Amino acid sequence: MSDSFNHPDQSNEPTKPTFERADLMGEPVKFDDSTTPDPETISSPASAPDTDESSPRHIYKVSPAAPPDWSNYNLPPIEENSVEEEGPSGWKTAWAVIREVGETIILTLIIFFVIQAFIRNFRVVGTSMIGNLHDGQYLIIDKVSYTSFLVNTFGIGGPQRGDVIVFEPPNRPGDDYVKRIIGLPGETVEIVNGQVFINGEPLDEPFLPTPGSYTTPARVVPEGQVFVLGDNRNNSNDSHTWGPLPIENIVGRAWISYWPPVYWGTIPRDAPTKEATLQHFIDNLTPHANADSK
Known part of the structure; x- marks a missing residue:
């Protein structure tokens, strides 16, 4: 076998x-x-079995591959992150507030001084202009009309007969009076029993509540000066006592009456203003200068 x-x-x-x-x-x-x-x-x-030889394990070898071609591959765009700006710190906020308040104050002062260069407000004190202006009445004064620039350059402005003006009297420096212009430079002014004559002709004064009773000699108003009288002729300290007024002493022309409300309106040159019906009204509501009516 x-x-x-x-x-x-x-x-x-x-x-x-x-x-x-x-x-x-x-x-x-x-x-x-x-x-x-x-x-x-x-x-x-x-882990091998009880044999003389260990059992081999089979593995695979991998041949290296060529690197990939990324030339035609487009990466998606990178999205940028936005970061919110933090709010200002406390001291920066406080400084910004202080600066804003300071700028507001400065701007207010500039506006105030610019306005003061053109207009001012006054309060009438006294009774020399009674019938047209009253004690305690508030006025806005036009300071531009009488400037030499307008008069000399454009031939406009300057004192006009009938203008109500605020001025410093030559015998009371530092005080402010309010009166009406009656005579102009170069004119001859004469008053007979309260009747005003200009260059020998009687002057029509529709704004006058009651005529005066005094008489003054004829006088020529010098150049650069005006002759002023109060509307309450028998109770007024004016040119009939101390003479003509230098134009340079004029502060401005009374333009608008703004308080009390019954007197609202412009100050006319040749007609009486509104007659007041309110006897008592609030006083000292705004900063003002006093214009004596004496």
């Missing part, structure tokens, strides 16, 4: 196959299991 067995010199092992796969980029990768593996990486004697 003959037994059949494989001779050690004869090898019946089949040819080991090779495998081919594709990598991520589609390139072929060869896998060869015929390569002898590294025993240190594939053998585990502790």
Whole structure:
């Protein structure tokens, strides 16, 4: 009887196959299991069966693939993060408030002084203009009309007969009086029993509530001066006692009456102002200068 067995010199092992796969980029990768593996990486004697030889593990070697081509790949745009600016610190806020208040005060002062250069407000004190202006009445004074610039450059403005003016009397420097212009430079003024004559002609005075009763000699008004009288002729300290008034002493022309409301309106040159019906009214409501009516 003959037994059949494989001779050690004869090898019946089949040819080991090779495998081919594709990598991520589609390139072929060869896998060869015929390569002898590294025993240190594939053998585990502790886990091997009770045999004389350890069982080898089969591994695959991967051939390196070509690097990918990123030239045609567009990256998405990077979105920028926005950062909100923090609010100002406490001291900066306080400084901003202080600066704003300071600018407001400065602007207010500038406006105030600019206005004061053109107009002023006065309060009538006394009764020398009674019938047209009353004690306690508030006036806005036009300071521009009598400026030499307007008179000399444009030939406009300057004192006119019938104007109600505020001025410093030559015999009372520092005081402010309010009277009406009657005579102009170069004119001859004469008063007979209260009737005013200009260059020998009687003067029509529709604004006069009652005529005066005194008489003055004729006098020529010098250049640069005017002759002023109060509307309450018998109770007025004016040119009939101390003479003509230098134009340079004029503060301005009474333009508007603004308080009390019953007197609202402009101050006319040749007609009486509104007759007051309110006897008592609030006084000293606004800063003002007093214009004596004496």
